[in-house]
Structures are given as C-alpha cells and as structure tokens.
Amino acid sequence: xxxxxxxxxxxxxxxxxxxxxxxxxxxxxxxxxxxxxxxxxxxxxxxxxxxxxxxxxxxxxxxxxxxxxxxxxxxxxxxxxxxxxxxxxxxxxxxxxxxxxxxxxxxxxxxxxxxxxxxxxxx
Amino acid sequence: xxxxxxxxxxxxxxxxxxxxxxxxxxxxxxxxxxxxxxxxxxxxxxxxxxxxxxxxxxxxxxxxxxxxxxxxxxxxxxxxxxxxxxxxxxxxxxxxxxxxxxxxxxxxxxxxxxxxxxxxxxxxxxxxxxxxxxxxxx
Numbered sequence: 001x002x003x004x005x006x007x008x009x010x011x012x013x014x015x016x017x018x019x020x021x022x023x024x025x026x027x028x029x030x031x032x033x034x035x036x037x038x039x040x041x042x043x044x045x046x047x048x049x050x051x052x053x054x055x056x057x058x059x060x061x062x063x064x065x066x067x068x069x070x071x072x073x074x075x076x077x078x079x080x081x082x083x084x085x086x087x088x089x090x091x092x093x094x095x096x097x098x099x100x101x102x103x104x105x106x107x108x109x110x111x112x113x114x115x116x117x118x119x120x121x122x123x
Numbered sequence: 124x125x126x127x128x129x130x131x132x133x134x135x136x137x138x139x140x141x142x143x144x145x146x147x148x149x150x151x152x153x154x155x156x157x158x159x160x161x162x163x164x165x166x167x168x169x170x171x172x173x174x175x176x177x178x179x180x181x182x183x184x185x186x187x188x189x190x191x192x193x194x195x196x197x198x199x200x201x202x203x204x205x206x207x208x209x210x211x212x213x214x215x216x217x218x219x220x221x222x223x224x225x226x227x228x229x230x231x232x233x234x235x236x237x238x239x240x241x242x243x244x245x246x247x248x249x250x251x252x253x254x255x256x257x258x259x260x261x
Contacts, residue, residue, distance in 0.1 A: 091234035
C-alpha cells in the first residue's frame with residue numbers, strides 16, 4: 001500500500017507495506033508521471049513499510065532517483081530500518097542519486113538545502 | 124498436514140512476482156518460528172527474494188523450499204531454490220562481484236553468499252539450477 005502526499009514543493013511517498021516487483025515498477029512509472037505534472041521540486045520516499053531491500057529494490061529506487069535528477073528534482077530516501085541497512089551493507093548494495101536521511105524532518109531539511117543551493121547557483 | 128516445530132518444510136512454487144513476495148514472507152515467518160533474531164530473519168528473507176527473482180528472470184518458474192536445519196547441536200534454516208531452466212554456463216563468472224552488486228543486471232549470487240552462512244550451487248546447461256543456502260542460529 002502506498003500513500004502519496006503533496007506538501008508545498010515536496011512530493012512525499014510513503015510505502016506502507018511490502019510491494020511485489022510489479023507494484024514497485026508501477027509506482028516508479030506513476031511517480032514519474034506525477035512529478036512531471038506537478039510543481040514539486042523534490043521527492044521524499046519513505047520506505048519504512050518495505051520488508052527487504054534487495055538488488056531489485058535498490059536498483060528501482062536508484063533508477064527512480066536518477067530519473068528525478070534528470071528532470072532537475074531531488075530525491076531523499078527515508079525510513080530504512082537499521083536491520084535492513086545492515087542487510088544492504090552485507091549484500092553490497094547502495095542507493096544512488098538520492099540523499100539518505102533517517103526521518104521525514106531530516107529528509108525535508110536535506111532537500112530544502114539542495115533546492116536552495118541549486119537556486120542560488122542558477123542565479 | 125500437522126505442523127511440527129522442527130523438520131518443518133515449506134514449499135513455495137515460484138511463477139510470478141507475487142510468489143517472490145510470498146516466498147520471502149514465508150521464509151521470514153519460518154525463521155521467526157525457529158527463533159532467529161529479527162536482523163537475521165531479514166537476511167534470510169532478502170536472500171530468498173533474490174533467489175526467487177532469479178528463478179522468474181532466468182527460468183520462468185521453479186520452487187523455493189524452506190526447511191529447518193539440524194546438524195549436531197546447531198539449528199538453522201535451509202533455503203533451496205530450484206528450477207529446470209537454461210542453467211548457468213559459467214558459474215564462477217556468476218559468482219564474481221562486479222556489475223551485479225551495485226544493483227545492476229547480475230544474479231546477485233555473491234550478495235546472497237554474503238548474507239548467508241553456507242552457499243552451494245549446482246547448475247547444468249539446459250537442465251537447471253539449484254542453489255542451496257543455510258543460515259545458523261546464533
């Protein structure tokens with residue numbers, strides 16, 4: 001189950017329960033469309049509902065973040081349980097093109113700074 | 124069939140992505156029943172997810188068999204991933220790190236080996252692949 005919430009310049013996506021690969025790919029495609037249609041500057045992906053982060057999950061999240069970046073939008077991934085973080089380390093998996101933050105507050109702060117830097121840089 | 128605490132076996136036919144999800148959830152449940160700590164149950168579930176997905180991707184269908192393991196005083200869990208697919212022509216190549224570990228297109232087998240305590244693979248071209256992994260209680 002997924003909850004999507006628009007908050008100011010952020011799109012906050014919360015994965016509330018484990019997803020099948022097909023559901024994950026659907027989510028990736030839907031977000032891609034949603035972000036194009038919205039004025040959101042950044043995406044927060046809360047993955048605290050996921051049961052595992054395997055190679056497919058990491059690849060899909062990295063791909064999503066990469067596509068966001070290509071559209072000039074930043075991504076933060078939050079809510080990775082310590083146990084899952086440990087499994088990723090042992091497996092040798094990394095999330096790419098995204099900021100990793102522990103919770104929503106921190107995720108929004110990181111994204112806010114990145115957006116501000118970008119604005120400052122383009123002026 | 125009555126479920127006993129040990130020598131229990133769960134067989135999950137793997138034909139779709141929903142079966143991948145079911146296999147790893149059944150594996151986690153079994154690990155929990157066998158008194159694995161939560162962090163190790165996550166490692167087991169992750170390994171199952173990876174092996175089950177390989178079945179779908181490379182063989183189309185197969186089976187995950189989860190059993191309780193007992194060797195002397197050691198207790199643990201055995202996961203067997205079996206398919207009658209095309210097999211792996213070069214196992215040593217498939218077991219090498221590289222593009223596979225960064226979440227690329229590989230089989231993820233080196234990662235699975237690092238998640239588990241024991242790892243065996245048998246594969247024959249045009250006959251199929253069996254991966255057998257174990258995790259011991261600690």
